[in-house]
Amino acid sequence: MLELRPSCENCNKALPPNSQEAMICTYECTFCANCVNNVLKSVCPNCGGGFEKRPIRPANMLLKHPASTKVVYKPHK
Known part of the structure; x- marks a missing residue:
């Protein structure tokens, strides 16, 4: 199950579970x-892989499997 982290690792922008911007x-x-x-020019600075749009977990499933509250903030230049 995806962790659904709450923010961008680079700029710390909030990315709630229903964000259309989360990658x-x-x-x-x-x-x-x-x-x-x-x-990042579509290359993950941590693993060198590419990105995909993060799926949105349905609201009723967020009750059972909530999004993570763990913030990972490691700005990359």
């Missing part, structure tokens, strides 16, 4: 679309 790599590193496209 993840295969290791669930989480970034906003702006950072993926304009800063």
Whole structure:
């Protein structure tokens, strides 16, 4: 199950569970679309992989499996 991290690892922008801007790599590193496209150039700085749009977990399932509150903040240049 995806961790659904709460913010962008690069700019710390909030990415709630229903965010259309959240992007993840295969290791669930989480970034906003702006950072993926304009800063990272679609390459994960942690694993070297690409990104996909993070799926949105249905609200009723968030009750059973809530989003993570763990913030990972490691700005990349």
